[in-house]
Amino acid sequence: MNKDAILNNIKGKFKDTIKDFSEKSPRRVYIEIDPKDIQDVVKYIFLDLGARFNTASGLDTRSHFEILYHFTFDKLGFIVSIRVKLSKDNPKIHSIASIIKGAEWIEREMNELIGIDFAGHPNLKRLLLSDDWPKGVYPLRSDYKEWDKDAIRDRGI
């Protein structure tokens, strides 16, 4: 299957689901979908088209939270990034860990660093932060403020 066939397949199957489509370069395509359709789209791209799940990245923009699920077609050197936008008040999306086991840890990481809630995740606990980190403080959000009163932020010279 070549690149055009893959894109036509995705476009044909999810005609009503795709909100935005942009081709950044010949090897890189961004597809924006609604958060509620994520499981169907991931199932199709991962299981039917046989793409590899590379990683997911979370982002805190001005108006919303954003997750990009990066799928690569290694034989073609082609990357499809699925973009979902979540509201700032209630950032919630269904987990894809039931389809892709490898997405479990990156979802845990996004949960603790940005504060996105993944519904249906099998084991949504802390991954990287230390145990004394307070609940509800997310370090990679743009409105993060220092909470630790004992922290020293000078070089001591």
Added chain:
Amino acid sequence: MSVKLKALLKSPWVFHLSTGSCNNCDIEILDCLTPRFDIERFGMVLVGSIKHADVLLCTGSVNRKCIPKIKELYEQAPKPIIVVAIGECALSRGMFINSYNCPVTLDKIIPVDVYIPGCPPKPEAIIAGVAKAIEKIKKSKLQR
């Protein structure tokens, strides 16, 4: 000088602890052991357990998860122990000074005897630093 300390200064055994470093300082430390720099001529050997060590080499910006581990290691170490901070991160956290995960420097957690600056420091600098630590202890109050 006590017999114990004299033996320590003849052949300081070194334990290497990475407190979340980028591995550059760790590579330079391993470089010291290669034939080109050969710190074994000073009797220095890397050991696998802190319980055998006389010198604790620390690299990396100390992150939150690592702080309890550092304290634990320092408690387990046989005293007297020389603590050497290697690299800009262990000294002052370098570029991670405003990071949410690096609240304090290493010398606020355990007492540090020698600071070796550089990002990463050259193997020559590390050897010079440890040699200075030995000199310092020879002259210090620990002798009594």
